[in-house]
Amino acid sequence: MEVPVHFVGKLWSFISFLPFFFLLFILGLVKAAIIGPVAAGIIVIGNLSVIAGLWIAHFIWTYYCVAKSKRLGLVLKILVLLLLPLPLVLWPVLGVVGSVLGGIGYGFFAPLLATFEAVGENITDKFYHCFVDGSWSTIKGSFVVVQDLTDFCFHSYFSFMDELIEQIPADEKPLDIELLKLPASLLVSLIGVPVDVPLITMVAIWKSPYMLFRGWKRLFEDLIGREGPFLETVCVPFAGLAIILWPLAVVGAVVASFISSFFLGLYSGAIAYQEDSIHLGLAFIISVVSLFDEYVNELLYLRVGSCFPRPIYRRNMSPRPEGKKYGNNEKNDLENGGEGSYKSKLVSQRSRTWKQAIQRYKPIQVWGWLFKSCEINGRIFLRDGLIDVKDIEECLIKGNCKKLGIKLPAWSVMECLLASAKSNSSGLVISDDVELTKANGPRDKVFEWFIGPLLVMKEQLKNLQLEANEEMSLRYVFMKSRNDTPWEWDDTEFPSGDHVRRAQLQAIFRRLQGLVASMSRIPTFRRRFKNLVKVLYIEAVQAAASDSHIGGILNPGKGASSVIGSKDRRDGETMDRGRNYTCDNGSYGIMGV
Incomplete structure (x- = not known):
């Protein structure tokens, strides 16, 4: 990493900015302490009122639409009706937790960040905006959050339900579950979870030191070159805090891998059901470890592929070319016709450096x-x-x-x-x-x-x-x-x-x-x-x-x-x-x- 020509001047600019940063930080905390409880109260009270007021209507209408729907077959409809109480009962609980956490987070961080944004290059009368920005706008934003939830509960929900009870074309078959396939699917899922959870977690733990040091390396390079999060002087202290807290991000990634491994193991049962084959379901249990390992390698800019075996788990997958070892053939995974959407989640199709060079629209x-x-x-x-x-x-x-x-x-x-x-x-x-x-x-x-x-x-x-x-x-x-x-x-x-x-x-x-x-x-x-x-x-x-x-x-x-x-x-x-x-x-x- 080459040190810029004006690095010393930029370093002095950063050091001289630190007193202003702490003053802005204190001012932002004061604004957050005043505005935060008001904004959080609006979000919590408004959201809970909407959720509680419509819960009975949602409960009854959901059961009515599922029972009346022609898009669901008999077996699937009975299964959904039996399982519906769980999400319907959890919905108010999740709404309470999400409203409290979201209200506190928005009420605290919105005024704090607005205080720093007020000293941007294109802002006139910075002193005035430091005190005003993030105050009334945060309160208005809280009402917008409540309005969006209200629109979802009143408009979006009933629109989805209306679509569910619409008549289906004569040539379209209802979505249903074949009972004869369920035992094999459940058996594969029961095998997949205890196999994939420890293996995927071990891969995540094994690659975590690479993630730690490569992340630190990239952050320090951006610090020296004033790139990325260190491009704006106002953001430098927060980016420096990211360097200190980067180990927490690594721990979070390992925990997220552990949680996702349960769903990947359970998905093997879906493969067995879709392909009507226990053998292909078991093959996915092994292949998903290789897919995860290759995804992590791509994320951390390590060598392409994986050292784990990757057997074919779809009938329409092209066979692996002879003479290629598992994990060394980059195109092997891309020849999966039936898993295009799943593959796109695990394999990056373009260089990340090339992506970062392009200005992305928001x-x-x-x-x-x-x-x-x-x-x-x-x-x-x-x-x-x-x-x-x-x-x-x-x-x-x-x-x-x-x-x-x-x-x-x-x-x-x-x-x-x-x-x-x-x-x-x-x-x-x-x-x-x-x-x-x-x-x-x-x-x-x-x-x-x-x-x-x-x-x-x-x-x-x-x-x-x-x-x-x-x-x-x-x-x-x-x-x-x-x-x-x-x-x-x-x-x-x-x-x-x-x-x-x-x-x-x-x-x-x-x-x-x-x-x-x-x-x-x-x-x-x-x-x-x-x-x-x-x-x-x-x-x-x-x-x-x-x-x-x-x-x-x-x-x-x-x-x-x-x-x-x-x-x-x-x-x-x-x-x-x-x-x-x-x-x-x-x-x-x-x-x-």
Whole structure:
């Protein structure tokens, strides 16, 4: 590690900053002592009120939906009904523990961290912000936490239950358990736990000294080079504390390995059940130790592979090439067709150094772009009469946001897919200077779950090679049709009469709406979308009042073209599809997250 040229100056800057750090730390502790109990009290009381108030309704409705569901077979349904009391009784207990711990943690650390953030480089009037930041914002954040839990309990839960009792297609079989396979599965699980738990724990303990010294080595290199957590002067003391507490992180990793070994051992029973083979279940018991060892080696930058044997535990796994020893063949584990999702959790596909060199976008940036695009498209839909004030009022007052809350975000994403398909992008083109891919996207499992299907739909749109007139009419048929059958578009202006082509587009529409429906169950999405709808409603009403004042006629039932004033008309004229829109916080493209 090369010492920077100005290392002495930076060292002196750090030493001279220490008195200010301790003063800020004391100030942050004082703010945390005052604000923390208030914020924690709001979170604990609010969450417990929501959980306790809805617990009986959740209990009864869960049993009703499971008993009525056609998606579950008879055996699985009986098993679920017998086991349901356990999670339903534990839910209030876990809610109490999580609210108390989360409230204390948020109430303490939010004011403390906000105090240090107030002395950042781009902050003006630092003295004022040191005292103010993290006070009222922490209290408001506490109410947001309660609101998100309320949205989950009121909206997301009942949305999941409604999906559970929906009718299934005639060609879809209910999910059930085959009783004849259960004895073999239970036998393998009983063998897997006592074998995998000690072996995986021994591997974790054996590799813990490597993790300790390699972690210290990396932290000291960052300290000398002023990189990573030591890049900002404000963060240096906390990063130094990380060096001191790094052994605790190593102990935590060993404990986490011990706990996860139970689940890995139990999963061997699932392998035996899925493959209907005791032999393959026993093979997984041995293979999972090798998988874990290889994952740890990759994490600690040790040699590739594992010295433990790895027998084939799936019928569709490619056989190991001859002449290759266990653990020395890097591609051996990647040839597992049936364990792709499981493998991705254990094997890193790219160099971590290469990942760190790429600037990754944060989930909050992705949400911001998406809702900005929804706001822009909402104005356009109001102008063109695709939605009206009645739709907005129905969403705000009655809570029925099925049309507005699904189709508006879905079309915003659809525009992004169309632009990405035309540009031959490997990811999603959000604007001229932003391209979202798996490499620079947020390291978030929820994000990965969403972007995968979107990339598939983008390739499908690219293969369709839509003409300009087809693309221009998609917005109308998307918003005005249910898109269930190709014949729905016969009375529309869609230029192509090819029913196969129509069915392919409608399949993309339905899948996209299903994806957005799942996304809408996230409490953060619901809260931000309601704020967006309020903005659209206020602008529409103000514009209508302005038009009425100068002689215009307010007629909400006729659509947005009679409601949106001249300002929104000018906005709409400049917001043609495919352009980038410059807003207060940057340039937003078609998707807008």
